[in-house]
Amino acid sequence: RWRICFKYSLITFAEIWLKNTLFYKSSCHYYVHRYSTSTNNSSAEGDDPNKDDDDDDPNKILWKIILGRVGMTRYLHKMAKKWLLIGKPATPEILNTLLPHSNIKITEKGLKTLLHSPKLLITDLIDHTLVLNKIKRTSGAAGKTYIPGIYIWTHKVTGDKYVGSSSQLLSRLRGYLLRTHKVSGKFIPLLYAGPITDWTLEIFFVKELGNFRYEHVLEQYYLLDPSFNLNMVRVVNNPSGSNARPLFMYNRDKSVLYYGSSQEIDFINLLNICHTTLSKHVTKGTYYLGKYLFTREIVPSARVSDIHIVDLALKLELDRGQYNINKPINSLSQSVVLVDIKTKEQQLFYSLGKCVDFLKSKGFKADQRTLVKRLDSKLVYHGYKCYTPVHQDLVKSPD
Structure with missing residues (x-):
């Protein structure tokens, strides 16, 4: 065999x-x-x-x-440099060509929408706390770390410009303001060389199109503008490179693929999954919320679900609510099935404590120690036979 x-x-x-x-x-x-x-x-x-x-x-x-x-990377950089020599605004065609990894096909209408995204211009950067709070308020995402968009730094005297993007603008900009980013390239040394008040900061919040990769399109648009003279690389970094950790979310038997990404951070930011919880299930191969399985491997036979990312996030939120109601109080808790010896009615409890509470509500003197002794035995406990869910044959045929 x-x-x-x-x-x-x-x-x-x-x-x-x-x-x-x-x-x-x-x-x-x-x-x-x-x-x-x-x-x-x-x-x-x-x-x-x-x-x-x-x-x-x-x-x-x-x-x-x-x-x-x-290969591909070198070829794309050559295309970007040739476009810079033309000196024209980027078109949807060139953007789609330079961003094959984003799985985006931007249209003329979509590009105009991106260019008119909500934005914030900050000319006084002296108070870091006020700046970050202002960004939170303007983005409408107070209390959240996931704020996608692009940022443009402009020197007030020389007019030097730099553009970048991030799915977590607050974290990225905090590093610039507090000067914790590693010194490299042309922009950061210049930013750190003088007072932060020598610069203005313009932020575009990309949230209307609902896709976490659209900030890459907007960044690529400005990278093809020669006035951004502090950018050394003219093609947006591919997030699926050597630092990426692909992850996929399936149902229990891996017959349906709900979501996949080249970065774990997207599961945390987009689906609101706790980092510790995610790491635990990925490492141990256990089921998230008892229904979903995370793996780094692609299953070719799996059907790809067409559920939208927002709908999937809402679905998980509902699943969490139900799971938190039913889950055991602690890791030592044991699910219990009570079978009424008269009516044969079965009731499932997700912990010993909840089962004991049920029996007490019926007026019986019950305790966990006695209940454990009655589990999977033929002894009747206050008119019920007690089983663990794993003994499905016993539950189906209590006699």
Whole structure:
């Protein structure tokens, strides 16, 4: 039997590996063509006259892509630099091209909506507490850490500008104001070199479209503006890079995929799941709220639910309320099934304490120690037979 299971698992693994390999190989050949074309164009423009001729060899380029030395990222950065030379405002087409990892197809109307997002301009940054409180009030998210949007720093004298984005604006901006961010690049050294009052801070709150990645679109729009001269990188960072920790939420038997993200923080921010609770269930493989399973593996056979992220968050909130009502008082509590010996009616209690309270409400003198002795025995306790839910056969046939 184990040989059959092993053989089946091996075949399944081989099928998945073959699909991924074919997809990856086709993707690599696509970027070999794109990259080799851009390399030839650069050569014609005289960017690198001493370039080794072997760099145009498609086979060598393919291996460089596999090894991560060239490919999609480098190609996108070249596209962004070429757009900067044009000097025109970014279009939906170029934004969609530069943000393949965001799974977003921005339209002209959507871009206009983003550009008219609620914003806040702060010219006096001397009091950090007042600044952060003002951001909270304006965003309408007082008491929450999840505030997505972009921020633009502008030097009052030189006009130097820097743009960035974050799904947690308060945390990011607090680091700038308190100067706790690591000194790197062009912007932070300049920000720390003089008083914070030399700068203005403009914030765009991205909340109307309801997708946590739309701040990347708005940031990318301004990154293609040459006036933002303090930004060294012109393509928004891919959140699914080496620092990402993909996570997926399924039902108990993993037949339905409810949600997946390249970052654990999205489960905390978007679904209001406690970090400690999330880590515990991911590590132990236990069921969240008794209904959901977290895993880092993709299950190809699972059906992808079309539930909206907001609806899913509301669903989890209702599940939490029901679970907190029914869950045991402590880890030592035991669920109990009482079966009336006369009516055969069954009642389920999620803790020994609640079962004892029920018996006392009937006028019986009950206590937990005696109740434990009666569990899964044939002895009657105040007119009831007592079972644990795991003994389903006993519950179904109490006689």
